[in-house]
Amino acid sequence: MDESESENKLDGETASDSESKSEFGGAPPAATSDDTPEVLNRALSNLSSRWKNWWVRGILTLAMIAFFFIIIYLGPMVLMMIVMCVQIKCFQEIITIGYNVYRSYELPWFRTLSWYFLLCVNYFFYGETVTDYFFTLVQREEPLRILSKYHRFISFALYLTGFCMFVLSLVKKHYRLQFYMFGWTHVTLLIVVTQSHLIIHNLFDGMIWFIVPISCVICNDIMAYMFGFFFGRTPLIKLSYLMSGYRCFTCPVEFNNDSNSFTVDCEPSELFQLQEYNIPLVIQSVIRWKTVRMYPFQIHSIALSTFASLIGPFGGFFASGFKRAFKIKDFANTIPGHGGIMDRFDCQYLMATFVNVYIASFIRGPNPSKLIQQLLALRPDQQVHIFNTLKAHLVDKGMLANSEDA
Numbered sequence: 001m002d003e004s005e006s007e008n009k010l011d012g013e014t015a016s017d018s019e020s021k022s023e024f025g026g027a028p029p030a031a032t033s034d035d036t037p038e039v040l041n042r043a044l045s046n047l048s049s050r051w052k053n054w055w056v057r058g059i060l061t062l063a064m065i066a067f068f069f070i071i072i073y074l075g076p077m078v079l080m081m082i083v084m085c086v087q088i089k090c091f092q093e094i095i096t097i098g099y100n101v102y103r104s105y106e107l108p109w110f111r112t113l114s115w116y117f118l119l120c121v122n123y124f125f126y127g128e129t130v131t132d133y134f135f136t137l138v139q140r141e142e143p144l145r146i147l148s149k150y151h152r153f154i155s156f157a158l159y160l161t162g163f164c165m166f167v168l169s170l171v172k173k174h175y176r177l178q179f180y181m182f183g184w185t186h187v188t189l190l191i192v193v194t195q196s197h198l199i200i201h202n203l204f205d206g207m208i209w210f211i212v213p214i215s216c217v218i219c220n221d222i223m224a225y226m227f228g229f230f231f232g233r234t235p236l237i238k239l240s241y242l243m244s245g246y247r248c249f250t251c252p253v254e255f256n257n258d259s260n261s262f263t264v265d266c267e268p269s270e271l272f273q274l275q276e277y278n279i280p281l282v283i284q285s286v287i288r289w290k291t292v293r294m295y296p297f298q299i300h301s302i303a304l305s306t307f308a309s310l311i312g313p314f315g316g317f318f319a320s321g322f323k324r325a326f327k328i329k330d331f332a333n334t335i336p337g338h339g340g341i342m343d344r345f346d347c348q349y350l351m352a353t354f355v356n357v358y359i360a361s362f363i364r365g366p367n368p369s370k371l372i373q374q375l376l377a378l379r380p381d382q383q384v385h386i387f388n389t390l391k392a393h394l395v396d397k398g399m400l401a402n403s404e405d406a
Contacts, residue, residue: 060335064344065218076207076253077262080200084122087196090342091118091188093331098184107178109169114185116162121189124155125197133204135373137255192342195349198356205359207264208249208272212301213355216308217347244272244295271296271363300363307354308347315350319343 071082095114131138131148138144147154170178202209243249251266276291284290319342323329330339375383394400 064335068214068218072207072211076203076210076264079203079207079210083196083199083203086341086345087192088118089334089340090192090196090331090345093334093340093342094188094192095185097326097328097331098181107169107171107174109165110178110181110185113162113166113169114188116165117159117185117189118193120155120158120162121193123158124151125193127151127155129197129200129204133253134255135377136257139373139377140257191349195353199348199352202352202355202359204253205364206250206252208243208297209355209359211243211249213304213308213351214348216305217312217351220305220308220312244297250297271300300358303358304355308351311354312347312351315347319346 071078091114095111099111127147128151130144131151138148166178166182199210202213247266247268248264250268250272251264254263254266255261256263272295274293275296276293278291279287279289319331323331331342332340334340335344375386378386391400395402
């Protein structure tokens, strides 16, 4: 075994990896340019590279936290637009890595088709979301009603067009590479686009389901970087307590027909009302309290913070493994000291998926107002049939008096 083969083995690279690298044209070179703003370079010029990096990361972290508070203040619709922008940027960063390899063959349409599939998938998900959450608005507007009725057929037709374009773009002797890139695009769509829409779903259930999980990951990252693993949990319980008392955080986003606008106002559910809990006897003897008053959401926030601390980092490990496979340090140079947007959101996407599954499993129940909206969209004869069926059911249950017996 020669020296170069030994180095490959040490890096965990097999012969098949080397073969793939050869076919792909080699891994994209790691970025070596200094992306730190000139102002910070001059201000920190007397520091060692280690401390310079610490200060750059710290200053940019504070700037990102400030921006986070600003967009929260601007409301859920602005947050939704920010999530969409982040999704597009993350998609661009991952696709660019593939394009750096793919373009050496001068094969057609990879980048164009990648963005086309992004458009198709976003059209499908946003159409489903609008129809599900804003059914009244969709039924009121004729163009939206038609698009909603044939939404899945239109989405399938759009995807099928892209699929046919890909087949027509196949070039002899490069089929395997092109199918690698086709898979690359679809895995990127699965990881980035699908999970970003789960963030939007969480947001529409109430801003608290957006803010607390993201804050869990942020606090865990910061405290892991500065003070260690266990230090970052306590503030999340306080944050949960603070936000649970405000409707702007706990109410879902709804469309108000009277004001013709999106509103965030409701009677708080039991999840966000103070409850009295009995403390176990073993703990009572220590703290000398028999009961404690807290929001039920605070109990759920313990589950969220636990996932963020124990499982969430695996999203970062996954991204690190991906970058090591292509010998790059960061996905991009968007944020000095932090890398690309994807470098900051690798754990957030995994967290968003968990929160969406958690809400569906333990929180969300049947929504009477949404059901009524759908009933009102039916034909009059269908509404009468449902009315008679429901009436007969309630009479059988003894919850409604039979009009014939009265």
